[in-house]
Amino acid sequence: VVPAARLKPADQPSVRRNNLAVVLRELHEHGPTSRAAIATVTGLNKATVSSLVGELIDRGLARDVGTENQRRLGRPATLVELDGRSVVALGLELNVDFIAALATDLAGRPLFQRSRAVDAAGAPRQRVLKTLISLARQALGAVDGRTVVGISIGVPGLVDVDARSVTFAPNLRWHDVDVGDVLSTALGIDVPVSVDNDANLGALAEYRVGQYLGRRNLVYITGQTGIGGGIIVEGRLLRGSMGFSGEVGHMRMSEDGPPCGCGRRGCWEALVGLKPLLRRTLPHCAEALLADHSTGPEAKVAVVVEHAIAGDPVTLAGLSEHGHWLGVGLATLVNLFNPDVIVLGGFFRELAPWIVPVADETLRLEAIAPGAGGCVLAPSTLGFSASALGGAIHAAERVFDDPSGVPYLVAS
Numbered sequence: 001v002v003p004a005a006r007l008k009p010a011d012q013p014s015v016r017r018n019n020l021a022v023v024l025r026e027l028h029e030h031g032p033t034s035r036a037a038i039a040t041v042t043g044l045n046k047a048t049v050s051s052l053v054g055e056l057i058d059r060g061l062a063r064d065v066g067t068e069n070q071r072r073l074g075r076p077a078t079l080v081e082l083d084g085r086s087v088v089a090l091g092l093e094l095n096v097d098f099i100a101a102l103a104t105d106l107a108g109r110p111l112f113q114r115s116r117a118v119d120a121a122g123a124p125r126q127r128v129l130k131t132l133i134s135l136a137r138q139a140l141g142a143v144d145g146r147t148v149v150g151i152s153i154g155v156p157g158l159v160d161v162d163a164r165s166v167t168f169a170p171n172l173r174w175h176d177v178d179v180g181d182v183l184s185t186a187l188g189i190d191v192p193v194s195v196d197n198d199a200n201l202g203a204l205a206e207y208r209v210g211q212y213l214g215r216r217n218l219v220y221i222t223g224q225t226g227i228g229g230g231i232i233v234e235g236r237l238l239r240g241s242m243g244f245s246g247e248v249g250h251m252r253m254s255e256d257g258p259p260c261g262c263g264r265r266g267c268w269e270a271l272v273g274l275k276p277l278l279r280r281t282l283p284h285c286a287e288a289l290l291a292d293h294s295t296g297p298e299a300k301v302a303v304v305v306e307h308a309i310a311g312d313p314v315t316l317a318g319l320s321e322h323g324h325w326l327g328v329g330l331a332t333l334v335n336l337f338n339p340d341v342i343v344l345g346g347f348f349r350e351l352a353p354w355i356v357p358v359a360d361e362t363l364r365l366e367a368i369a370p371g372a373g374g375c376v377l378a379p380s381t382l383g384f385s386a387s388a389l390g391g392a393i394h395a396a397e398r399v400f401d402d403p404s405g406v407p408y409l410v411a412s
């Protein structure tokens, strides 16, 4: 796990809350560890650390786990580690053709995971929101008895994070929808609910727990109906002045290209999104697959994979063309951000054996920097659930920022 902005211990008694957070992050990043080691690392004195660890244990956020096994003289130290089994962070993803929920405990252990196929672009908005609420209720029901510390929802579009609303989601055809308020009111529980761009949450998940965790310049690309980008620069998510950055799917690749969900033509996602993928690789059945809203994107992409494995020449040629257009757009991102790694999420991961080599070759030819500036192109290890997982990670952040919000396990 990669540290977020590191908190510094402070010495006023009023900032015990801050020190509690310092110790909890230490356990998260380096545990199991001894109280003495925490004192050394944080600069807090041993008595303070013991007291803080005691409070974390009482809140169910830490636990003792036996003694240090070291060849050292003197009494062996008791080790303490992150607990948080009583805590739940819920990540939700509302996408064009599916809704997903993923709940974890504080240590990231999965507690609940489910997704449902929806036609979020075609169905009335109220019905889509009802499905989202129903899935959130299911998740909360499955973790009943634990403390829910936060809910974060990923949505494919421009999100006003402060207002918890979707400003514009072209592929959902949504303008100014208060998703956060609607969910919060419907659930009727006193839990912070936040809304964010799906690619931003995917990037957060990759940065924290993906295969390339900790790469400080990382670009995450969603592979869904739309194509979004989550861009981490020097260890921080790039949001831009209004939070609308990362709309890489609407980079214009040609003046008279295919129409895009945003109303323009020739956008990158109109060339490398799910629709052009199916049309290129499965021309005989793409329209039927696209019209079938009973299955999510994974099932549709599985048909492409079947044809590719069987060596269908049309499918293979289509995948090659798809990989080419993917590489053309990625080269622009490499020119702009010089990332260490570009992680390809969603369906790109399933199709990686056929798409990535072509995309990589194109990227290396088209990017101005020699060797694409050292950029590695890699499929996600988190797949379609990356954004929901990022939502859970984001929701859990509240506890790492302020553990005192979590109630004591037993009233004393």
Ligand SMILES: [Zn+2]
Residues within 6 Å of the ligand: 249, 250, 260, 261, 262, 263, 264, 267
């Ligand atoms: Zn567009």
